[in-house]
Amino acid sequence: MPRCPYCGSEINSIKYEEVIGGGIRVYELTLNKDENNIDYHLLRENVIITEKRYKCPICEKDLIDVISDLGDVIRFLRGNTNSK
Ligand SMILES: [Zn+2]
Helix, strand or coil: CCECCCCCCECCCCEEEEEEEEEEEEEEEEECCCCCCEEEEEEEEEEEEEEEEEECCCCCCECCCCCCCHHHHHHHHHCCCCCC
């Protein structure tokens, strides 16, 4: 299992954060089966992401030196941290 280069913990996931700078999500709202709550159905989304952060789930350090996109996440979680 890959290890966080900062805290040394074995990790099998990455904490992924998207900073949203604006945009819109459009939903259709309907009653749920029991008619006591609302179901949200996402119809359309046009969200402006201004920053993406890939973090260690244990120590929360930003892994920007190791991971800069989803391909890096796959390589890292497979354990191929040196093949960037
Ligand atoms: Zn860590």
